[in-house]
Amino acid sequence: MQVEAERVGGVADARFTDKRREGSLRRASGVVLRWPEASILLAGALLAAYFQSTNSAFLSQSNIENLIDYTATTAIIAAGEVMVLVCGELDLSVGMVYALSPFVMHFALAAGLPAGAAVALALAAAGLVGLVNGAITTFLSVPAFVTTLGMMFLINGLTLTISGGFPVEPQAAPLFAAIFGGDASARLAWSLGIAIALQFVLKRTRFGLHTVATGGNLLAAAEVGIRVKSIKIRNFVLCGMLGGFAGIIDAFRIGSIDPLAGGAEITFAAIAAAVIGGTLLTGGSGTVIGALIGALVLGILKDGFTLSGVSAFTFDMILGGAILVTMAVNVRLTLWRERGEG
């Protein structure tokens, strides 16, 4: 009898433990369902754990600084790209603006402008590129893909022409240079600050709401009186300025302004970070924090494979495959999330 009671008690305990485990799993899946950023953060943590297990140098201070270097500028560009994607457009030229903007700053400094004004002028030039992108896309109804593709070549040619194809050294006071990217903690602060600020703008302000509405249902947004063209143009300007700012930060980090820097590679890395982070290419939905984590995941993959000694030839293959797998998992999680909430 006692044995039977103990057996029953044991079964009850096991059921209790199972239920608790089930409860924990449900809570964990609830977090993933509720926060779109959670799944990519989880993927990033798993990748970091894997690379640390294969190479103990992965989480060393110097390597973490490498990660920050890659993530910071990619995340800043990705933040602007998220805004453009959410309003239903795309900017392929931002990587060239990244190269152009530091040269504008350099020439302004050479002309005797104070460093702050030179940075402001460089950002204004980057914003002007965004303004032209936005105006052509909205007023002439040219698809953003075509507009920004054309602008990508145009800006590349312009940068090569004004620079003569040679790199230059950024000239600024050490403190100024440190604040604008020379220092690793400043780079981290800029990327985090921009991501948090834009996430707030996107999720908590009227401008963010109208950006989502414009990308989610353009006709509906126009019918309720939202000035959809203005919303799109402002987001293009914002994206251009962030691309230019990322270029300035990298110029001070590297200590050189290179006309061949950036380009399509950084543009696609930023778009990949945005999409991996949960931003839809179709518009109406996105997260800047997700893009920041997406940039971090790309950084982890790139850095981890480099440390693992993967050959440069196979590196892109593995990176591409990893992006596809991450995206596939993310899409499944999104569907799961939608069904879970439905």
Added chain:
Amino acid sequence: MAASIGPEVLRAEHVEKAFGRIVALRDVNLRLCRGEVLGLLGDNGAGKSTLMKIFTGFFRPSAGQLYFESKPVQLRSVSHARSLGVEAVYQDLALVNELNVYRNMFLQREPVFGGVLGILDERQMRRRAIEMLDRMKVRVPSVDVDVARLSGGQRQAVAIARSVFQKAKVLLLDEPTAAMGAKESALILDLIQRLKDGGEIAMIIIAHNYAQVFDVCDRINLVEEGMIAFDKRTSETSVQELTERVVRQYRSVREIARHERS
């Protein structure tokens, strides 16, 4: 309860609209009074939606004059029309699937604070949306869910509630029961009837299914080839008369098509 019909709120005189060579509306005359429900019927491409978009400020008429509360008006934009109290619920519902119920209800009229930052007052939006939906007896699972998760009837009800919420004087409903089952349609028609009973809002209902909306309308206008070809009070006509008229029109269109083929 039949609400009394009040003073004139909207009038169109000799309104025309052309898109290049295509004339969508010609010499349209229409009058709408407070508390009145006008059924605007007609075939696809007859010009109903174009006329509605002129009333909402989305299109500007090529010729003619609009009057709002007996004063001549030139609607400069959708926002201008909305500021006067002209609200529309389009076939595409003008709802954004990615936004929740209360954000949709306040779209473009969001209460904000923080000056130029324009920070959304989520608490106020949420509270007022719940109050309004309760008052209009519109049932949704929660105002926090994205409208994509609502049924067709619930979405339509939210869209109508949003317009009423914005203190509409004229409510334009484009095919309010399109692609809906009988139960969902009844939900919307009940809502329209309740608004009509309130006697404060004038409504124009664009519909293909005139039998369905006939009972809630006070007057029927039939649009044919961009013109108002028929204007009668519902007490002076019947669904049967409308059907005969539509069948005659259909036969003449077929006759013309056959003639063109031969």
